[in-house]
Amino acid sequence: MSDNKFSVTVRVWRQAGPGGKGRMESYKVPDVSPDMSFLEMLDVLNEDLVRRDESPIAFDSDCREGICGCCGLVVNGDVHGPDEHSTVCQLHMRRFRDGDVITVEPWRVKSFPVLKDLVADRSSLDRIMAAGGYISVNTGAAPDANAIPVDKDDAEEAMDAAACIGCGACVAACPNGSAMLFTGAKISQLALLPQGKPEKARRALAMVEAMDAEGFGNCANEYECEAVCPKDVKVANIARMNREFLLGNFLSKR
Amino acid sequence: MDLGFVKRVIFTSIGRKFVMAVTGLALGAFIIVHLGANLLLMKGEESYNGYVALLLANPLILYAELGLAAIFLLHIATAVWVRWEDWRNAPSGYEERRWQGGRTLGSATMLYTAIAILAFLVYHIVDFRFGDHSVGFYQMVTAAFRDPVFVGIYVAGSLALALHLSHGMQSSFQTLGVNHPKYTPFIKFGGLLVALSMIGFALISVYFLLELDHRKAEHHYQVAATEAR
Ligand code: SF4
Ligand code: FES
Numbered sequence: 420m421s422d423n424k425f426s427v428t429v430r431v432w433r434q435a436g437p438g439g440k441g442r443m444e445s446y447k448v449p450d451v452s453p454d455m456s457f458l459e460m461l462d463v464l465n466e467d468l469v470r471r472d473e474s475p476i477a478f479d480s481d482c483r484e485g486i487c488g489c490c491g492l493v494v495n496g497d498v499h500g501p502d503e504h505s506t507v508c509q510l511h512m513r514r515f516r517d518g519d520v521i522t523v524e525p526w527r528v529k530s531f532p533v534l535k536d537l538v539a540d541r542s543s544l545d546r547i548m549a550a551g552g553y554i555s556v557n558t559g560a561a562p563d564a565n566a567i568p569v570d571k572d573d574a575e576e577a578m579d580a581a582a583c584i585g586c587g588a589c590v591a592a593c594p595n596g597s598a599m600l601f602t603g604a605k606i607s608q609l610a611l612l613p614q615g616k617p618e619k620a621r622r623a624l625a626m627v628e629a630m631d632a633e634g635f636g637n638c639a640n641e642y643e644c645e646a647v648c649p650k651d652v653k654v655a656n657i658a659r660m661n662r663e664f665l666l667g668n669f670l671s672k673r
Numbered sequence: 674m675d676l677g678f679v680k681r682v683i684f685t686s687i688g689r690k691f692v693m694a695v696t697g698l699a700l701g702a703f704i705i706v707h708l709g710a711n712l713l714l715m716k717g718e719e720s721y722n723g724y725v726a727l728l729l730a731n732p733l734i735l736y737a738e739l740g741l742a743a744i745f746l747l748h749i750a751t752a753v754w755v756r757w758e759d760w761r762n763a764p765s766g767y768e769e770r771r772w773q774g775g776r777t778l779g780s781a782t783m784l785y786t787a788i789a790i791l792a793f794l795v796y797h798i799v800d801f802r803f804g805d806h807s808v809g810f811y812q813m814v815t816a817a818f819r820d821p822v823f824v825g826i827y828v829a830g831s832l833a834l835a836l837h838l839s840h841g842m843q844s845s846f847q848t849l850g851v852n853h854p855k856y857t858p859f860i861k862f863g864g865l866l867v868a869l870s871m872i873g874f875a876l877i878s879v880y881f882l883l884e885l886d887h888r889k890a891e892h893h894y895q896v897a898a899t900e901a902r
Contacts, residue, residue, distance in 0.1 A: 493767060496769030522768050529761070530762060594776070597762075599686075642780075645775060646774050646775040657847065661691075664685075665691055665849070666850075
């Protein structure tokens, strides 16, 4: 298999710590196999850096199968890399050619401060969730799963919204750094279901206010988020959030 | 009295966007009526001046004007606020960045078309609203439309408006939470039609620039003359 190996140059953002200044640095990676994932290629580069006593490039990843939302890089200007609706851990080196120069950058959003190299702190999304991205249930025996009828179409739509893995690509891709696709998905997945209905006004108001408090930009309906979202979350969820928020504001007692 | 809900309209992202969308739609409705009025120019002096006289005779016209101005100012104020926040938090510093096909020409140029429209509007108001009305409204407008410089500005203004509305119309509905698999395609199509119709302003001004109205009158005159013979 060694015959189809090739070499690439990666230009990577290096930043020593939070708030620090960073810069792009170039590294040559020889012996890249087309079967490697993009992150594996970075692993190989890191092993090489460690061998040479240099500090390895910090980047986030966990599942490496596109379901956890940990990874997130801008590759050659494409959020999550060149594949459509895919996470960067699902990107493979067969997408590149021998001699390619690949630019790798972290999410560059003020609400996601870079901690080191390619690692951005996305805990602002967790704080939006903590503000209302849940339902309240009594502890004890789990209720019968089929006791509450749910419309099949609603269940599917809720499921599609719940596919959001919280990767933050929507924010990184948005011209305004808005987190409304994420927040819209998180509000929708509950608002669509009967279990989420009792708290829906409170939830929409609290989550939008928490989102604003994190300093995210405002949605201008550019829909760049939908175009990059690895889970293909639809902007109809943003409309639902707007609706839930406005109805909650004008019609609820809060 | 709990004013929390009013505060939320002013101080939250979606609240401000709500104001921007509602005022935007109101301005869209206004501009369509305005286009209708301009079409009367082509029917001739009598129709146009008659319409203007009817408008001015309405005792509520001053309040309507003030209301319109207020809507404009609200639209501008919320837009500036929203934009300023966006600008502060917009991702910045990417070495390379590629748009992924969500943006359109209209959406990406909203700020620039907005500035162009505002500049045009100021010029338009100074020129027409506070201009010399003594010659009659029809004469004032058509005289301006025979000046190539004015028509150039006017055409540019209406194109900027068309581009602005190509995004703004459908965007307003999304912001108001109106997004439905059945109706959104119609809303988008309707928004584009409204945007496209703004080119009508340009066409009407060019009509007078090319003196097509004179030609039409000549034609009438000739037909009348032949029939009389
Ligand atoms: S909406 Fe899509 S892009 Fe945004 S955080 Fe969720 S999965 Fe990522
Ligand atoms: S590492 Fe889990 S989605 Fe990429």
